């Protein structure tokens with residue numbers, strides 16, 4: 036059985052919590068003791084249950100008091116076809132960083148629209164973020180159809196508006212669904228109230244969407260930890276432990292170690308406590324090299340002729356996640372998987388307007404939740420791929436050198452290769 | 458591509474990656490080991506992450522003094538079998554040294570007290586990270602916790618100050634005195650753990666399987682093992698039942714469930730049809746307040 040991780044976004048009150056509650060409730064994933072607690076707390080009850088479905092997802096006390104979702108919450112459910120992880124992210128602009136956190140490793144996004152309101156600022160912002168984060172599948176759910184007599188015209192109008200807005204966002208897989216989260220129409224089963232809609236229900240869509248398990252084929256591996264038992268029997272054992280981030284590694288592969296630039300051959304591969312002839316992403320492995328080359332935590336092992344860009348200078352899009360602003364010249368630690376180097380934001384090239392997708396000249400510091408395009412220079416060369424080609428190796432974070440806070444999520448764009456020099 | 462990948466393999470790969478990040482980023486990690494199925498699963502995953510090397514951390518057990526004897530025996534056996542270091546710190550000693558008030562009542566729970574023992578152990582051994590078996594499906598507040606969760610000097614968790622956690626990049630940088638709790642099986646559900654235990658043929662303490670036990674029936678009908686730690690009186694109802702445990706905590710505050718499950722397959726079937734959450738079925742102290750868990754986490758409880 037496969038695993039699908041997806042997230043939901045929408046305005047406050049579009050019905051996100053109700054929708055998730057509905058998916059959990061109708062797929063029988065809620066325990067009776069939890070239902071009991073909820074029916075005590077419920078103020079708004081839905082048509083066929085005496086609980087407020089939205090309460091199923093609201094975790095923290097501060098949120099219960101404010102009645103909104105402020106942090107990412109994870110929920111789990113399983114159907115006979117698939118196992119799901121729902122990443123429930125807050126919609127409001129002040130929580131953009133939480134949404135980016137939740138969305139960063141999801142395969143699919145549900146964009147919720149209140150049929151009465153049509154596209155809003157938030158819809159545009161969320162969609163642009165999904166596009167920047169390269170979420171492979173988008174499902175636009177037009178909710179509260181029950182309040183508009185399940186009218187097909189309403190659905191078609193919003194769908195048309197969205198399609199013309201999204202034309203330049205480059206989504207590979209975009210679909211539309213008319214819903215009532217409260218009444219359950221088209222959530223788990225197809226709705227009899229909307230016979231004009233012939234597509235699958237939301238759950239059917241989630242169960243059948245094709246998960247591309249190897250979107251980036253080039254082999255990437257970073258050493259996380261060096262295993263050296265140093266016992267009598269394993270005196271010379273030196274295993275380079277890490278995870279195959281993308282692609283496949285095979286015994287006999289000719290490889291290059293970065294940053295040292297030395298070359299060697301994979302002499303042995305272990306995974307799952309056994310010797311293997313090959314290991315593919317996303318599985319963990321222990322790599323052994325034929326030569327005794329210098330390689331430690333953060334070093335990359337890449338296959339010759341399928342190499343990443345190796346560089347200290349690159350452009351990136353940053354989502355700024357801290358309340359202290361970003362200034363040009365700012366110095367940070369840059370973490371790219373297990374690799375940590377010092378880096379500086381040399382220049383702020385432009386600010387990305389997440390309402391219009393326009394890039395504007397920067398005027399002043401970059402504040403919390405803003406997106407911008409920057410030039411970065413790192414103290415050592417990094418083995419990078421463009422985020423557009425590889426979500427798994429094109430992302431990095433910036434860390435404050437003193438407070439250690441995670442300041443920004445970064446996505447690698449244009450690069451200058453210095454590989455030829457080594 | 459129409460290749461499929463099983464979700465347990467995906468979850469296992471994620472957990473091993475997290476273990477190696479803990480080992481790579483921290484000087485003095487510890488693996489918190491309770492003897493329950495979640496921490497036993499962690500040990501199994503650590504074997505996959507670090508063998509043929511030794512674990513880069515000791516197993517640490519916070520012994521409340523109210524443990525099931527079967528669990529203590531299992532703990533010592535597994536530590537000996539895998540040849541890894543086991544550190545035990547006792548709540549009883551903390552109570553003595555710090556002059557704390559012991560838990561009282563009919564079902565005295567040392568849950569709150571074990572926080573002190575844990576924090577003392579962290580200080581004593583200067584652990585900079587503690588790896589634990591908490592899962593996000595256990596409870597609503599946990600559902601929001603990061604995989605690398607930073608705690609301040611007092612072990613406190615501030616849900617408002619959580620670091621963003623992006624892709625599979627974990628930021629474990631901390632200042633002196635701070636500490637990170639790391640949860641490699643955050644994304645596993647109770648059923649995932651059982652399915653994994655089955656697939657990997659992992660041994661569990663006998664408590665998890667149905668056995669005959671003398672139990673006290675609580676006011677709301679839960680069954681608590683009769684033991685020297687309970688303060689019973691003549692009015693208490695003692696009965697014999699065929700029971701098993703879904704979680705293993707203290708004898709005083711973990712309830713047993715009626716069951717006929719003798720094998721892992723039976724248990725998996727039981728859970729599939731059970732309509733009560735693991736925590737709801739088995740913890741005596743969680744129902745008291747809706748925000749109980751959140752408060753204890755803020756206070757440094759695991």
Ligand SMILES: Nc1nc2c(ncn2[C@@H]2O[C@H](COP(=O)(O)OP(=O)(O)O)[C@@H](O)[C@H]2O)c(=O)[nH]1
Pocket residue numbers: 045046047048049050051052053054079089178179180181182214215216217218
């Ligand atoms: N009529 C109707 N009301 C809905 C529907 N979905 C949600 N609601 C209501 O809209 C309000 C906001 O829903 P909620 O799920 O809390 O929104 P969230 O802020 O996006 O999580 C609640 O009063 C819901 O009962 C729907 O499909 N139809």
